[in-house]
Amino acid sequence: MPASQIETKSTIIPALRYRNAPAAIDWLCQVFGFERHAVYPGPNGTIGHAELTLNGGMIMLGSCKDDEYGRNFIAPSETGNKETRSAYIVVSNANEVYARAQAAGAVVVRPIQDTPYGSREFAVKDLEGHSWSVGTYDPWAAHE
Numbered sequence: 001m002p003a004s005q006i007e008t009k010s011t012i013i014p015a016l017r018y019r020n021a022p023a024a025i026d027w028l029c030q031v032f033g034f035e036r037h038a039v040y041p042g043p044n045g046t047i048g049h050a051e052l053t054l055n056g057g058m059i060m061l062g063s064c065k066d067d068e069y070g071r072n073f074i075a076p077s078e079t080g081n082k083e084t085r086s087a088y089i090v091v092s093n094a095n096e097v098y099a100r101a102q103a104a105g106a107v108v109v110r111p112i113q114d115t116p117y118g119s120r121e122f123a124v125k126d127l128e129g130h131s132w133s134v135g136t137y138d139p140w141a142a143h144e
Helices: 021-032 094-103
Strands: 015-018 035-041 047-054 057-063 087-090 107-114 120-125 131-135
Touching (some): 015 021, 021 035, 021 057, 021 094, 094 120, 094 131
Parallel strands (some): 087 131
Antiparallel strands (some): 035 047
């Protein structure tokens, strides 16, 4: 099979915790275009584990938990909205995604702009303060 026809799958998958994971799933799908790959409910309206896909990439997320592993995470709101990670999403039409993000109440961190490296991109925070950069720059195509 030619390399262009081989299905690729993400081997690095960011994972996030949300206080209101069901709302986060809806927001991420509505705004960025993620699709529900798997969603496993937890007790009391929580999400035990979810997998959302977008163009061959994936994120995992779940509800915040007060257990040994879960106590290792804090929300951006608990750190003065500082973070140690962000994610970049490659899209074909940044203007459309930017409009959806604004309509959904995203906090704009960096307005949409053209970059010197040929991307049209912006950065926002989602409904719980996690950072997302979105743009047309495709690092895989740029280095082929």
